[in-house]
Amino acid sequence: MVEVAWPVIHATQVEQVIAVFLSREHPHALRITPSQGDKGLDVIVEQADSTYHNFQVKYFATNLNSSQKRQIKKSLASAISLHNDKDSDFDLSLWILTMPWNPTTQQLGWFRQIQTDLACPFSCEWRGLDYVNGLASKYPQVVDYHLGNDKSRLEQRIKDLENFQRLRALAGMPSADSTLVPQDLLTPLAEVVQAINRDDPHYQFSVEAGPYAPPAVSRPGLIASTTIGETQVGPFVTFHVYARYRHATDDRPLPLTIHLNEAALTEMDRAAWQDAIRFGSPVTLAPGSFTLDIDLPGGLGVTNGEGTLRLFASDLQAPQPGPVRWVIVGPASWSVIAEIEVQNGPATRGVAGGIEFEGIDSTGIMTTRTRATPNPNGTFNLNVTISLAPEQELIGLPVAQALQILRFIDAYKPGNRLAFGPRWEPIVRDSAQLIQIDAGSATALISFLTDLNLVSNECGAPASVPNWRELTRQEFLGVRNAARVLAGSTARLEVHESYIAELAKSDIEMLPKGEPVAVTMPTQFELKVAEQKFVLPFTEISFSRITIESSDQTSPDPDRGFIVFRPMEGCEITQSMPYGAEGDDSLE
Structure with a gap:
């Protein structure tokens, strides 16, 4: 186990290193900046049930004095107050005191007592020196980077060198003796990738090689990609740099300076660049329009670099969890x-x-x-x-x-x-x-769909938007008139040459034949709109001046028959909802 002399390290450095340990352990952990008012929160980790675990980090590495106890109690009280605030977004389920000091029996009793005194509504734990040193052993590269641990890793470096030598030997195998195939590279290449990812505490790397330069695409956690190779020739080797955890760029910043060649930028380029600076929008700069200096980890930094630069959108968070x-x-x-x-x-x-x-x-x-x-x-x-x-x-x-x-x-x-x-x-x-x-x-379309929606509701049949540009004039008028009638108004129908109706034969016999009459009768229409059909409720249709003629058409019902209503000049035809019981198909 790695043991660190925590008592001799500056307090701020202790808390920073422990926070990095926790970020490596929980890559999506959010670290609250104390200067912004942490309200009892330090390093928080969201759980599957949407509650939070809060690691309250303290630098205390020796026996607690009364001032340090007051600080711990104050932090716990602040967390309880935030948890109990109905407007708070943080529902705590576990508060974890984290510091490089193992509690004594008396201190554990005191820790439990302050929870009782404060009526703490969530669970609390004390994770001390053993826990912190366990994280130091799990992430020794964090100790090396932040504390300058002088412990030698000569043996591991010798192993890494052996892996590189094996790769070089494989690449130089004479083709007359054997053929080098991708399978031969599997083990040594995997070991080399493991080696380059061993020591950087903040970032990890992947390597991509081939005859073509890979397209630049956004990937989860990707910070930067750099491709090295002769243009149009290849082969190309691409290194992808990924953040190991949420706050990696806070702990190891990557300074980037881009020098724009204003003469090579179009107006569209300038607008896209301004959007990238202001809002984090994606932008692509073509070769010749810039040079850049960037301090990337792993020796991948560039000075006066040229090529194509793509800055991807930087995802922050969803501004609203729902619609x-x-x-x-x-x-x-x-x-x-x-x-x-x-x-x-x-x-x-x-x-x-x-x-x-x-x-x-x-x-x-x-x-x-x-x-x-x-x-x-x-x-x-x-x-x-x-x-x-x-x-x-x-x-x-x-x-x-x-x-x-x-x-x-x-x-x-x-x-x-x-x-x-x-x-x-x-x-x-x-x-x-x-x-x-x-x-x-879209006033006309809104009017038509409003009428169609009314017809749909009154008929109890769902309606979808038809291709209105392919509808006939009669279909448009049919929807409009049906909606007016169903809304309680009277619709004037267009005069056709004749209307055929099916009635009871007893009613047909009573109708005057050959002389102009005015007729009002109940009827039930089936409205067709493209491929959709709507059976309207019974309505009344009135003819102001028609003649009635017999029809040769026969009904499958022996007690019913067909007649022809032939409108005369000046005939008005209207349709309205009936007054009285629906479903009466006898003539007035």
């Missing part, structure tokens, strides 16, 4: 005109402090980009951009869902305001901002 309400209100009222839900993706942050995140609504029709620029007073200015997919993407969506996004787009125009709020909660009024652009209008 966000996007609400449009009037210029002076908080009455909702239209709203949708937007699911935001991970946010990025630029070195200038700006934050950017993209989102998409539930239909996939609208994508959003929100940029937050910090102000000196700690607030942010928001800039929202929306992009719309081609309207054909609406085809096949449920009508009610399509209407929601169309109404939102229709209301997104100067004069109205855009505000935000958590799902199912009131909008945040301070977030409201005047809309500066007009997103467009």
Whole structure:
């Protein structure tokens, strides 16, 4: 076991090294900066149940005095206060006092007593010298880097050298004696990769070699990639540098200086570069437009480097765990005109402090980009951009869902305001901002889909958005008239040459034949819209001036028959909901 002389090391250095140990043990741990007010939190690790374990790191390496005990009790009290705060995001399930000192029996009793005195609602542990030295043994490279441990690793270096020599020997094997195949490299190459990852406490490396330069892609934990090889010739060797834990770049910064060649940059290049600095957006710089100096670990640093530079988006965190309400209100009222839900993706942050995140609504029709620029007073200015997919993407969506996004787009125009709020909660009024652009209008399509949605609801049949550009005029009119009738209005129908109706034969016999009459009769229509069918409830259709003629068409029911209603000049035809019981198919 590695033993460190903790009592003679500076307090700040002790706490930093232990924090790095914990970060290596828990790569996703979040370290709270004390200067920002830790509120009893130090190194926190989120658990599967969304609670947190807090490692409270102290530098104490000798028998505790009364002042140190007060500090421990104060830290625990702060953590309890934060845990009990209903507005806090931190639900603690375990508080772990972590320091290079094993407790005595009396100190364990005192530790339990302060938990009782403070009515501590979560579990507490004391992890002392044995635990800390165990981490030092597990991560000796951390000790070497931060404390300058002089312990020699000569034996390991000799082994590493032997592995490199084996690789060189394999590469130089005469082809006449045997053929070198990839399988021959498996063991020595794996040992070499293991060797280059042994000693760096903050970063780890992977190696990629081949006749072609690999494409630059974003990978989890990737900090930088550098490819070495002769252009257009190869072979190429690429080293990928990965952070071992969340705070690696805090503990071992990677200074980067990029010198731009302004004369070689286009206006688009300059705008993309500014976005990268402000908001952490991805950017690509072409050869000749820059040189760079970067201090990478493992001897991979570059001075006056040239080539192609790709900076990927730096994921920060999701700005909202669930969908966000996007609400449009009037210029002076908080009455909702239209709203949708937007699911935001991970946010990025630029070195200038700006934050950017993209989102998409539930239909996939609208994508959003929100940029937050910090102000000196700690607030942010928001800039929202929306992009719309081609309207054909609406085809096949449920009508009610399509209407929601169309109404939102229709209301997104100067004069109205855009505000935000958590799902199912009131909008945040301070977030409201005047809309500066007009997103467009689809008034005719909204009107048609509103009518179709009414027909769908009244008929109890689901409706999806048809390809409205392929609908006939009669289909449009059929939906409009059906919606008017179902809403309680009267619809005027177009006059056709004739209407054929099936009635009871007893009713047919009572009808006057050959002379103009006015007739009102119940009927049930089947409305067809593209491939969708809607059976409407019984309605009344009235003819102001028609003649009635017999029909040669026969009914499968012997008690029923067909007649022809032939409108005369000046005939008006209307349709409305019946007054009285539905389902009565007898003539008035």
